[in-house]
Amino acid sequence: MNTTDNLNEESFDPFFGAPVTVSVAANKNENMKSDDNEGGIANEIALLRDLQEFRKKYAIINRTGKTYICWEDTYLQSLEFQNIVDFHNFNAHHYHFVPQGKAKSGKSREDKKVLVTQAFLEDKQATRYEGIVFDPSETCGKKYWNLWRGFKVQPKQGDISLFLDLIAALCNDDETCITYLLNYLAHMVQKPAELPEVAIVMRGTQGIGKGSLMKTIGEFTDNYKHLSSTNSLTGTFNGHLLNAFVIFADEAVWGGDKSAEGRLKAMITEGTNTINDKGRPEIQVRNYSRIFVASNEEWCVPVGEEDRRFFVVDGSPRYKGKTKPGEFFHQYNEWIKNGGREAIFHALKTRDISSFAPRDFPNTKARMNLMIRSLPLPERFIYEVLNGSAMVENKTIVKAPDSTQSRCYRNAFYADCLEWCKSLGFRFMPSADEMGKAMSKVFAFDQDNPNWRSNWKSKTQGYFYQLPSRAECMKRFARHICNAEPTMVFFDYEDESALKSNDDKSNIVNFQKQA
Template sequence: MGRRALKSTASLSAAAAEKLRTSGLTVEQAAQLGVYDVGNAATLHKWFEAKPALVLPYYDIKGAPLKAHKAWPEFYRIRYLGKDVSFTDATGAKKPLRYSQPSDTGVCAYFPQLIDWEMVASDYREPLCITEGELKAACATANGVPTIGLGGVFNFRHAKDGVFFLPELEKFDWARRRVFIVYDSDYQQNPNICRAINALAEELQERGALCQLVTLESVYEEADRKTGLDDFIVERGADAFTKLLDAAEPIAMTNALWQMNDQICYVADPGFIVDLRKDTKIPVATFTGHSDWATANVPERVVQANGNVSYKKISAAQQWVRWPLRNRVDKLTYLPGKPRFTEDAGAAVYNTWAGWGVEPVKGDVTPFLKLFDFVFEGISKEEKEWVLSWMACPIIRPGTKLFSAIVVHGRTTGTGKTFLGYTLARIYGKNFIEIKNENLHDTWWAENRQFVVGNEISGTDKRQDADAMKNMITQETININIKFIPQFTIPDCVNYYLTSNHADALWLEDEDRRFFVHEVPHTEPLALEFYSKYEHWLDNGGAAALMEWFLRRDISAFNPKGPPPRTAARERMINMGKSDLDAWCADLRGQHRNILRVGQLVHQRDLFTSKELLEMYQRDNENAGALKVTPGGMARALARAGFKQAYDGMPIATLDGKSGRYYVIRNRDKWLKGKTATQLAKHIAQGPVRV
């Protein structure tokens, strides 16, 4: 194949010429590169945006059009001009879309057609730079530094097709050649780019290259603006860039540190080390003083007063902690469904999510549906659909925090209420944990969990315990305390499936909006043979089939933060947890006509003080005196039952010269808004009437 034919650049637009200028390139050099522009990139390929763009053709070292495969189209990329469009990356972050290429055209390396690349490839004595970006590579090459451009930091390979070093790069004689890796100035803050540098260096070193890493100094005042190779040359000049090459650090000297990057990561906030192999946290002092890495040595370069350079051995752990390229993130997080290293709210984070326990595979879910129908027999179709959507939602939308928990109780053991929870646990894998009643108020088990089965939860009438449980269900972050490790906060993605043999498993308030409660109606479990077959199904692809089935479920009408349906079982649990006083207050809401009376006299008014209501309670309960309930205790019970005070809780002066705070017992909407103190006092003055 012959050498390329040059495109005419006589008609380059002003925007195209300006973009070339900012990269230190002239229109004449663009002609040598074969670069041209189009007013509407969508005319080139249906994937492209309808925007003006520079077209960047790729050529091999002989100057012929380059293809990723001989049967594929000629490779090129485009650089959009004008205002950036954006795209959503794998982490969910919005990023500017500046470059693109036609779909399914593979990966190629870029050789700026300003020099004889065939000669450079064969002469190992010719140093080379490798950078990310075609225009950056062209700028450096135009300034006397042969530079290969990559379309992305990992684009020296095409791993998806099993190509770990591009064929056009294999044509170079790498042995003993000095190769400088020059990525943008922000690489130190991006673990993914650091891994790319390490991977590229490994491939080059395997081929005998002498790799060095160049760190570009920022040429901008803005701290968050990165500097590329072309930016540096345009602002500082080619001589300044040559000096950076002379000062570049040999990567081979830091091989041990790069290997440590694959094993550990520094978490800046709050400051500790994570062992990536075990997901364990290590205090910095322990890491530098007593770990295996502390006993290993690496060379450190020392510049003497006379300018000579010498090397000494120091602890690998101590050197790694000071090393600018150490694997570093801003903080730890827990983001189900996201990559291990990702971004969250602009911060680089290490995601401790362990991945799903199974991969979804279409299959038979009949055993699950039979057990589900058996355990949840007696609830309505709508309630069953809600429960199934509750189970499916965090699988379809990983990381979803459900503002409700499921409580399944029943006196008969072995029915399968807990077995259903264990079935879901197979899907969650390491993100699942089982807890007992005594663990309810700890938090050590909540780190890195999506799904919790609370087994054999027993009754308690401690309201502070109930409040703690409600907070656990709805809190969106959780503080993690580990001995010798600084406290840190991660998202709380835990959802709770609780089982018990007790009908009073939890103390619930009348207005509870967090628990779906179901009582298993059966006095006998299913046949033992069913449970044996069910376990065999679960062990042989059942969980994978169930996950796939859940992923196909339509949950568009399900609100993960909404309240669950009110069931008869929940009403029974609420009533069983009530004290005599709370039960009386609950009756006051529904049966006030029978309570608001004195013998044959019935109260006509709707407003009463806690003291007046306490007298009625004591009248109705012969044991009330032994309970020693005070007006303050009555006030708290009224508040728990949902009663509100009139006049915003301020004292109301009555017509007889007294004053008090009055609760609205009846006609709530009438008395809670828009009434003056005089109107309220007139109403309170009404006496009881005989019926």
């Protein structure tokens, strides 16, 4: 009976549980008798040689009270863990016959079969860790396995004009955005042990340079992860992110998953990450990750109201397809190969960021666009009505008697909202109460009439909202929902002073369905 058929951690016998085949080193000496001194020494040397190789590759680690063998797979760029039984089984062919000397009778004892795995586990020189940490500050000491590998680029001063051209294109030549992105990258290099609590989101068509930027900075460190799906970033099993410092979510698409939204936001701002490596105990590691998202989809991340986690830019396509000799990306790639990366690292390493606050980033129209798409349905409907993308029934909004304002009848407006939701295929409808709270939040009716809830009522058509001009409605929406100027939120916004009193744009009544 082969004793390897029913192995477990308690019953495994390292000396008799190995298969019949022997290692190459042992094979060379299999015919040597135990009293052959030369053969015995050769076997012991072979065992020591294998043991040294195991010391180089493997470490013994405590993971939430359980013992694992761990190592880094440099080819796959991943961390690997094996429990003790699997470690023995996988390496069961690594063993040697070691002479046991002579008995008192003078007769030679039978050589003992020694597994290298068991010798390694009992080896006092084997590397042992009390736990796993990710610590760019490198203050954890030697008793923990620190997954931070540092930066592998040596800074060297040089011209970085091509890199600056790429950054300018990705920021669509917005100087405040260019400055912020450069400072963010410098913060990554200079202060890796300080979590920025902000993710960089780059939107734009394929081939404009998003991947080129990430390839450049990804080669700064071995703690870089290139993910090809949103699920790889926010999925349940995230063991591949255990040693991640720079994370590139390539061509991410946001599907509105609320649980995934929570995980993504936690990855950006929380001080610790929960790592769920399938089949192993969960562990907590400190979080220092820099997340970069690139997508050609409009809705790539969830930007909520007052959310300061996402800096969003829409890139210029001016370098798209410029890959031929003499064109931008060919020049850029050749420059990177010939010292460009080192010059970039030097520039970021020496850049003055003494007054830089990562969470104080420029607001952009791209970010506003994502925020609008992420709004709850009542606020989204109000926006679409103001923007002219959603129409209401003729009797929903009417001109108020003896006033320049309009009356928006509550029940009718709510019914229009439900119809709009159904037309777009939304499964969960907002309640009338949610609609009312949204209107109050957007337009701040208390500043117009403290008793509006009871006073704004018609004898024939019931309760209504009293709305100011469309321009004023846009202002209030932009201020109360987006904390931005209306020109950032509405593409056709015009200040009331620029509109004639009879201009169609000045009156919200015009945004009704035509008979």
